Amino acid sequence: MGSPVNRYIARSPDVAARRIGGELMIMSGRDSSLFSLNETAAALWDAADGTTPLAGIVEREICPRFDVEPAEALADAEALASELASHGILVFSEAPIPR
Amino acid sequence: MNAPFDTCVRVGGVGVGLSTSSDAFAGILAKRFAGFMEPAGEADYLFDVEVVEARDDASDEDVRVWREEGLWRIERGDFRAVLDPRTRRGRIRQHANPYSVDSLLRIVHTIALADEGGFLLHAASVVRGGRAQVFTGASGAGKTTLSRLAPPDTHVLTDEISYLRREDTGYVAYGTPFSGELGVPGANVSAPLAAIHLLAQGPENRVEDVAPAAAARAILGNVLFFAEDAMLVRRVFAAVLDAVERVPVRCLTFVPDESVWEVL
Numbered sequence: 044m045g046s047p048v049n050r051y052i053a054r055s056p057d058v059a060a061r062r063i064g065g066e067l068m069i070m071s072g073r074d075s076s077l078f079s080l081n082e083t084a085a086a087l088w089d090a091a092d093g094t095t096p097l098a099g100i101v102e103r104e105i106c107p108r109f110d111v112e113p114a115e116a117l118a119d120a121e122a123l124a125s126e127l128a129s130h131g132i133l134v135f136s137e138a139p140i141p142r
Numbered sequence: 143m144n145a146p147f148d149t150c151v152r153v154g155g156v157g158v159g160l161s162t163s164s165d166a167f168a169g170i171l172a173k174r175f176a177g178f179m180e181p182a183g184e185a186d187y188l189f190d191v192e193v194v195e196a197r198d199d200a201s202d203e204d205v206r207v208w209r210e211e212g213l214w215r216i217e218r219g220d221f222r223a224v225l226d227p228r229t230r231r232g233r234i235r236q237h238a239n240p241y242s243v244d245s246l247l248r249i250v251h252t253i254a255l256a257d258e259g260g261f262l263l264h265a266a267s268v269v270r271g272g273r274a275q276v277f278t279g280a281s282g283a284g285k286t287t288l289s290r291l292a293p294p295d296t297h298v299l300t301d302e303i304s305y306l307r308r309e310d311t312g313y314v315a316y317g318t319p320f321s322g323e324l325g326v327p328g329a330n331v332s333a334p335l336a337a338i339h340l341l342a343q344g345p346e347n348r349v350e351d352v353a354p355a356a357a358a359r360a361i362l363g364n365v366l367f368f369a370e371d372a373m374l375v376r377r378v379f380a381a382v383l384d385a386v387e388r389v390p391v392r393c394l395t396f397v398p399d400e401s402v403w404e405v406l
Binding site for chain 1: 353354355356358359362363367370371372373375376379380383386387
């Protein structure tokens with residue numbers, strides 16, 4: 044079994060985002076779709092710097108805060124990141140994402 | 143060839159100049175935008191308008207608004223326009239149809255207003271006691287009904303498209319010529335914005351506060367917005383959220399009769 048592939052996430056430059064009333068709202072610049080991120084997704088969004096591997100983000104930001112096992116949290120985070128990337132909200136890559 | 147007819151349609155303090163050699167089109171402008179017209183020399187934006195032969199089904203096509211090589215391009219079956227945002231000059235090719243120029247002006251204002259922290263909203267708005275109240279909702283929510291029920295001491299700014307902009311003293315609502323079922327232009331006056339109401343019809347009249355995120359979602363869903371352009375999306379998004387943070391947003395549940403004005 045090979046070592047797991049590192050994946051990286053970065054906030055898309057083509058969106059508008061702001062916290063309002065404790066909720067993170069994001070609007071896609073591509074098609075004006077509006078998204079409201081839950082706490083877990085917002086934590087991923089905040090940490091999506093393009094250089095920290097997703098596994099590192101999960102270990103540092105998600106597991107301690109949401110009391111969840113690392114393997115389960117990483118699988119959930121990958122699915123979530125993939126979904127957000129499909130809407131153009133996040134960039135999801137197997138290589139670090141330059142700013 | 144006829145002498146050009148030059149005029150300026152000023153809405154919300156932004157004047158859009160229109161120059162045409164078509165007498166028929168000049169007549170359409172005079173009727174459609176009565177109360178909002180002034181001499182063309184005062185315009186902030188200036189368009190040369192070429193009137194072309196109409197197709198019956200053309201206004202059913204979807205509108206497209208995008209930026210290409212620094213120019214805004216606005217197209218629907220019944221019109222085609224180009225605007226250079228640097229010079230604020232452009233060209234319009236459209237049918238001699240009041241709905242075409244009305245739609246085009248709405249779009250031009252969405253672009254112009256985004257630069258100034260404002261937005262157009264699918265909403266009725268009125269001025270009463272020197273303060274503006276805005277009522278937003280989808281078609282059928284009651285915008286025109288509320289406008290028709292407005293007391294005699296009220297100025298109806300519009301029953302369809304509200305014009306909201308941020309100024310030094312706060313948010314201001316302006317009258318617009320953009321009408322809905324009421325079919326008449328709004329009063330060309332403005333007033334400080336007191337509140338935005340999300341419309342719901344129900345068995346009694348009541349007003350309830352709305353949480354900021356829910357307010358932002360509802361208002362963003364009713365903002366008039368056409369452009370496929372990330373920069374403009376960011377500006378409109380910021381303008382709406384700024385407004386939600388500064389202006390009270392309430393849910394107005396109402397019975398469609400005059401008694402609704404007692405709770406406002």
